[in-house]
Amino acid sequence: MEIKAAVVNSIGEDYQLEDLVLAEMQPDEVLVKMVASGMCMSDETLKNGGGTVPFPNVLGHEGSGIIEKVGNVVKGFKPGDQVVLSYAYCGSCPNCRTGRPAACDDWGKLNGIGVREDGSYTFHKEDGTPVNNLYGHSSFTTHSLVHESNLIKVDQDVDLRLIGPLGCGFLTGSGTVVNGLKPESGSSIAVFGTGAVGLAAMMAAKIEGCSTIIAVDIHDSRLEVAKNLGATHIINSKNEDPIEKIKEITNGIGVKYSVDTTGVPPVMNTALTVLATGGVMAPVAISGKSIELNPTTDLILVNKSIIGVLMGDGIPQLSIPQLVKFYKEGRFPFDELVKFYNFKDINQAAKDSISGEVIKPILIMDETYKPLESR
Ligand SMILES: NC(=O)c1ccc[n+]([C@@H]2O[C@H](COP(=O)([O-])OP(=O)(O)OC[C@H]3O[C@@H](n4cnc5c(N)ncnc54)[C@H](O)[C@@H]3O)[C@@H](O)[C@H]2O)c1
Ligand SMILES: [Zn+2]
Ligand SMILES: [Zn+2]
Incomplete structure (x- = not known):
């Protein structure tokens, strides 16, 4: 053919x-x-x-x-x-x-x-x-x-022109939160990078009931989109130090969860630094870049974890119809x-x-x- x-x-x-x-x-x-x-x-x-x-x-x-x-x-x-x-x-x-x-x-x-x-x-x-x-x-x-x-x-009533990206970018961002981090209702999360993956992570965090959702990017236009989609705080890391700012927002405690979608090494380190004791970070960018960390001080003594999440770690045949449902309800x-x-x-x-x-x-x-x- x-x-x-x-x-x-x-x-x-x-x-x-x-x-x-x-x-x-x-x-x-x-x-x-x-x-x-x-x-x-x-x-x-x-x-x-x-x-x-x-x-x-x-x-x-x-x-x-x-x-x-x-x-x-x-x-x-x-x-x-x-x-x-x-x-x-x-x-x-x-x-x-x-x-x-x-x-x-x-x-x-x-x-x-x-x-x-x-x-x-x-x-x-x-x-x-x-x-x-x-x-x-x-x-x-x-x-x-x-x-x-x-x-x-x-479903036959779904507009096919729109929904292909549910097969990867939006599935990855939302699944990283729902299946990977599994935040408790009322918890805090910081998302670094507000592209398709980061914004899907943020929308999912809102659906899961996170009450502090912090979006970090270097483009004001993307941060405005993040705000409209439910970010409670936005930080342009070109103009403000995200470590200081997140400390201020969380009364010095840090966030319970973070997601990095930038793949930029210093940003990945920041996403780990801004965690509260016991927090969990998910780096999801496929940038191939490495980060340096000291397991004793960066992870063990502060009980922090880093998790790898591929494609949102769910079952696409269940997650995608669920995302379509959230979309129809205006929540995604x-x-x-x-x-x-x-x-x-x-x-x-x-x-x-x-x-x-x-x-x-x-x-x-x-x-x-x-x-x-x-x-
Ligand atoms: N883990 C997986 O299964 C999986 C699946 C799909 C995509 N990905 C990866 O996820 C990543 C994100 O994808 P996307 O489509 O959202 O990309 P994107 O480029 O649209 O989003 C990245 C965002 O990071 C921001 N950014 C770049 N440098 C920054 C910095 N120094 N500080 C703060 N923000 C910065 C950019 O402005 C952009 O908004 C890509 O690396 C992609 O390959 C992973
Ligand atoms: Zn992809
Ligand atoms: Zn198999």
């Missing part, structure tokens, strides 16, 4: 819209016609060689679309279903069986090496050159072959953070996201799609 996809041919190159050939569907696969896809900062990291997926590749992992065809052993989906795409997992390792698919023993193999489990490719160029996929599917494409574990069914207004682009403008969308001008770009692959209410 002929499709169109945004290919990255080698490290750091722009996306090129190319005609590719999609492989024959295997019995356990599903053919998805993509309606839209969010762009995540992790795509940018991977595009610049900061990951394991070889080149050439098709990136994107925040897709939303409609099922066109299902393989004959697929049980849970049928043509016409509306779906969000997220990461793949095996379903049978101890962590998958105990409800932690983001900690799947095969996570790296299923999501990060560009090929199917049997080593075959789902995408080829017209001259036969194989092209790698991402997260077992790829979403910067008009069609993709995906595994059942990648798919989350959503992520639609305020998005800007739509035509698929062909993918390089401009990436630029606007890197510059900080746009929080969550969404590419539209199917301009003819109409949500149920306007059909």
Whole structure:
């Protein structure tokens, strides 16, 4: 089958819209016609060689679309279903069986090496050159072959153009709070970096009942958005020292929880410093950067912890419909953070996201799609 996809041919190159050939569907696969896809900062990291997926590749992992065809052993989906795409997992390792698919023993193999489990490719160029996929599917494409574990069914009344980013950025931010930090109602949290991930963490903190929610960033425009979405305090760390300011806000105690989405080493250290005794910090940025710490003084004697949280550490098939419900109730207004682009403008969308001008770009692959209410 002929499709169109945004290919990255080698490290750091722009996306090129190319005609590719999609492989024959295997019995356990599903053919998805993509309606839209969010762009995540992790795509940018991977595009610049900061990951394991070889080149050439098709990136994107925040897709939303409609099922066109299902393989004959697929049980849970049928043509016409509306779906969000997220990461793949095996379903049978101890962590998958105990409800932690983001900690799947095969996570790296299923999501990060560009090929199917049997080593075959789902995408080829017209001259036969194989092209790698991402997260077992790829979403910067008009069609993709995906595994059942990648798919989350959503109601027919949901606008598919909007909800792809629930598959990664918004899932990660909210899940880091809900499943990772598990804050008690009335507790305090500081979120460093108010991009898609940080703002989702903040919205989730509000839903969980945190009463002090401190947003830290270096852009006033993003901090204003944070304030509108429920931050009780905002700090521009270019103008104010966040350590002093957070001390002041918390009467010298510090916050019980913190999240770092910046991946900047001194900021990650600050996110640890501002914790109260017994506090927990979650660094979630995939920046590849290290931090220095002294376990005795920074962790043990102050009973602090640092936790790693991948993709929000929940079950996407449960968390994403829950986020849709919160969105419909007006409690998770992520639609305020998005800007739509035509698929062909993918390089401009990436630029606007890197510059900080746009929080969550969404590419539209199917301009003819109409949500149920306007059909
Ligand atoms: N752990 C996971 O599973 C997972 C999943 C998705 C994304 N991520 C990662 O999460 C990170 C955040 O993603 P995003 O889409 O929100 O990115 P983003 O770039 O939109 O957000 C980062 C924010 O940090 C702010 N920032 C940068 N330097 C700062 C500094 N020195 N002090 C204060 N603020 C600063 C920026 O202004 C920006 O608002 C990325 O590294 C991404 O790769 C991780
Ligand atoms: Zn598993
Ligand atoms: Zn992502």
